[in-house]
Amino acid sequence: MSALARWFKHNGKAVSGYDRTETDLTRSLQSEGIAIHFQDDLEHIAEAVKLSTEGVLVVYTPAIPSNHKGLNWFRANQYPLMKRSEVLGLITQNMKNVAVAGTHGKTTTSSMIVHLLKTAGIDCTGFLGGISANYNTNMILNDSEDSIAVIEADEFDRSFLTLHPDIAVVTATDADHLDIYGDKEALKDSFRQFVDQINDGGHLFVKHDLKEDFTPSDKIRKTGYGLAQGAIKSTNLRIEDAAFVFDYSGSQTIEGVRLNVPGYHNVENMLAAMSVCSQLGADAESLKTGVSTYKGVKRRFEFIHKSADVVYIDDYAHHPVEIEMFLKSVRDLFPTKKVTAVFQPHLFTRTRDFAEGFSESLSLADEVILLDIYPARELPIEGVSSALLLKDIRTEKKTISTKENLISQINNWKPEVLVTIGAGDIDKLVEPIKNSLL
Incomplete structure (x- = not known):
């Protein structure tokens, strides 16, 4: 979505939009002259957009929830709407x-x-x-x-x-x-x-x-x-x-x-x-x-900190196969060091559908800390939580932590190779964790 926003801006269009959370990426877009709001409230939609449907294209990702006020207002007022992929x-x-x-x-x-x-x-x-x-x-x-x-x-x-x-x-x-x-x-x-x-x-x-x-x-x-x-x-x-x-x-x-x-x-x-x-x-x-x-992609096997005492790697993996490939590579790179994994599951449905695979792949780490599930577009599903994964992880040292307590939990375990894994908002914790390790 942000790549398309940049493309339209580069080609002389006025671009504005909504995202659920503020990130480094949204701040970059704002610095480039793109107006972004973070509350699903109609009053935040740009006035020029509200005035007329003429000359306006609304581009949306299917990840937007069906009850989103802004998207439904555009639909009700017959704005031209296209999925991100259609525009691409x-x-x-x-x-x-x-x-x-x-x-x-x-x-x-x-x-x-x-x-x-x-x-x-x-x-x-x-x-x-x-x-x-x-x-x-x-x-x-x-x-x-x-x-x-x-x-x-x-x-x-x-x-x-x-x-x-x-x-x-x-x-x-x-x-x-x-x-x-x-x-x-x-x-x-x-x-x-x-x-x-x-x-x-x-x-x-x-x-x-x-x-x-x-x-x-x-x-x-x-x-x-x-x-x-x-x-x-x-x-x-x-x-x-x-x-x-x-x-x-x-x-x-x-x-x-x-x-x-x-x-x-x-x-x-x-x-x-x-x-x-x-x-x-x-x-x-x-x-x-x-x-x-080639230097890679942010949050894909990204080395955040590397010293003789501790290595910290961040990765976007959110599927059991991705986690398995990632942790196997970490193990081969640092065969003599203890690997501590922090994982934030992404989506209730994915956690439910692949619970066994997640537990199996996370068992490759020596220590595992699970955060609560990041819901994205989904509502909670009864009986589906991070505890579903924890019980079948074979690693002896394992726990569930809140985001607020995560850094103290990491410090208590004194990691040698620390990895943070997930596609939700775990990236917001990367800088605080890095500062704590330093």
């Missing part, structure tokens, strides 16, 4: 575009593609779902009309079905958003529809173990990639000074690629990104340089 489709329909889809990995992979293209001198526009650490924004602006659009394609509410990519990446199709889809097969069907919308002559890069799930038309090329298997893979993978070093093996071999953003899942994401950019004209040397200078 409109903006990019006449551009050569790359769409990255997946239940996890899409933000990181799309940001990687943008950075590798920029490093290779290939003009692109990037609509990202997170803040690129290289560019400190989620909206990468193009230099020319012939730029390539790189789009994070969101499966929530089937949003990505508004897109018709020339190149598509599918990173994962693990069960998620079951409040929307009902079951995993319905979600996979939606991904198949997305793949079927790739333009003739296009290319699908798909994680190797998902390759057989997709049978696009014979006018579409399909290539599988994976950490150690597939037409595109890494070889000679090792950890050197907290970096992951590997040889890229695909249509060409590129030796000694150094990725300074750790995580086995990030190596896999980078394989896909390198393959896309190679097809778009990036040469081996620029790819190698791009990978080594």
